[in-house]
Amino acid sequence: MFSNLEQTFRWFGPSDPVSLQTIRQTGATGVVTALHHITAGEVWTTDEINIRKETIAKAGLTWSVVESVNIHESIKTAGAERDEYIAKYITSLQNLAKAGLKTVCYNFMPVLDWTRTNLDYRLPNNASALRYDAAAVAAFDLYILQREGAEKDFTTQQQQAAKQYLDGLTPEQKTYITNTIMAGLPGTDDVFTIPEFKEHLQRYAQTDAAKLKQNLAYFLQAIVPEAEKAGIKMCIHPDDPPFPILGLPRVVSTEQDLKDLVGYCKSPSNGITFCTGSLGARADNDLPGIVERLGSDIHFIHLRNVQREPDGSFYEADHLGGSTNMYAVMKNLVLEQKKRADAGRDDVDIPMRPDHGHKILDDYNYNTYPGYSAIGRLKGLAELRGLEMGIKHTLFQE
Template identity: 50%
Template sequence: MQQSWRWFGPKDTVSIPDMRQAGVTGVVSALHHIPNGVVWSDEEIKRRQQQIEQQPNGAPTSLVWNVVESLPVSENIKQQTSDWRAQIENYKQSIRNLAAAGVPVICYNFMPVLDWTRTNLGYELPNGARCMRFDVVDFAIFDIFVLARDGASDDFPAEVVQQAKTRRDTMTDTDLDALMQNVICGLPGAEEGYSLDDLRAHLRAYDGIDAERLRQHQIDFLAEVVPVAEEVGARLCCHPDDPPFALLGLPRIMSTEADYTRLMAAVDSPANGITLCSGSLGVRADNDLPGMMRRLGSRVHFVHLRNVCRETDGLPNSFHEAAHLEGVTDMVELIAAVLDEEKRRAAEGRTDCNIPFRPDHGQDILSDLGKNSQPGYPAVGRLKGLAELRGIIEALSHPRSAA
């Protein structure tokens, strides 16, 4: 398993020297400054590679840009509106340019409007650590009372709606504004400023697009870009919905094993693959992560290892992000399944038998506390997670002598 680390570019509070000290070899990055739908040029790709692979004095860092996370699919492509066909052509060119630069794995998602959603970005745990949390009652407050979306109350169980009404009466305007900012943080472009009216406009653009239509749009997209990926030796891998259930009346189509099985069959190519995110998928009790890895592993090109604690039953449900070896996913069994898949690929002679993974997210602990790092991406919390995952990999991989 190729140990990797996500990096948001030169503005990231975690630096290249930090990653070198963490002992990773791969860097997961993206060109976040380029608008969605625009070609990633050779020059921009090479600039990011140089930032990752060379120290200021020109000496090598020993790091490589091994995974793109992510090459965004524009809302126009998801909706099939405006100049979506031209934007698909741009996407194809970006794939070609990345492959030419030696960046073979391209993660993307097909979530409408939202990239991820949490209601609390610094939830304090009993031990003093902080983590990201999704509270379904708080989200109902946002949806029903802050956003005031038509029909929002119908999308939550009656008891959640009642709890939301009761809790709303105890909240100040400052509390409601903080909740709004936390939810909006997961919207693409939120760092440049995003208003409720912006969000309402984006939601209206999905009027008439249900889950089946969105699935077909994803298949149409992949039918265009997967042949290009095959041609240049790139591997596309779709990230699951985060969280894996419907929000804000929007369709969500990559939340379960059945969703992935359907998509792999619809565009049946090794270049059409999966980002197996144990944190996103683990929010649902009906997702068996080790089993998914064993059944779908031949198409898994990238793995996110993190854990969650489910706080309520049913869907939608509340959860918070647990330490990597805590929570609902059996991380030992999941890593064992990944290692078995790597052995199977090696036996087949596949060149992609070293599957990249990263310790996804991390709790804010120790010197992380009080720092303004990207939500979910502190240095020490992720390093702790990486150390724990590295220990499992070493233990499972270590040859044992016969007793």
């Protein structure tokens, strides 16, 4: 029998309430982390990388995946400094390779990383989940942000639903929605102000989806050859949510986007982070089919589930629940592993992490980053490892 998927857990560094000791007790062997204290675009030095790596090693774990080496906005907008920041990015990759780190996750989402409207959405069992409410985003865009031209992005029915939603909010709830949508990057507590965000929107005024794709291709054609020399596998994370929001384009949202991305620079170093939660928020994404057709380019896996709603809203469901058929996804991942083993590839044990998790039980006693509770993710990891084992034994009768 070939090896299992490598079980990993995301860790936000020494300030994370979920300790490395806790992660080790989940059964995970690998850690997924980044140097969140380094400003996006600046070089990750070998000293900083080695300090983090040694901290993880002392806890009996391995730093398996870097998530993420963030990309400076000037690269996304083709700003005057983009070549300078690309050079810095390449230096960071080379320094990571020197430390033995070989898998780097990144994303190309403009300004905001993932976006939600409720960080404490209560399920029937009182577990706390993350939620994206389409009416809340429309209300914010139209009536709080008051983005110029926003009405063109919404139907009359959507605008009416947004106004009705807004009218039902207290001033405190309006502030909560604003701060939640305007939150910055994972691993930080930064929140954009409305004027700051409008400045970012202005920088993207001339960057539509076609232009953003061109800028992504330019970035990949510059860094992938250097990543290949260093033995690093780059794997892009899909957009979250996988559709345009707040006037910002999205270019890594569909299977065709992923095919385009792989084609920009054909290389074993140019691949995909397969995130079932991000891609699963679109009903037209065939997740098991994506694994079947693009599996050879998957270098990292995020497994979570969302429950889609008819208006475009969704919330984080149980890992084996929700709108995505996780059995079919895992079965095709196992079959991809079999193909790699038969072909003699050295990356059969693709790193996988349970992405996000509900707050349950003792999780409420810790102020963890949204979606990154300890017990909720442990529950997801336990379910996913059991699913993987069951499928392997069924398929290969061992």
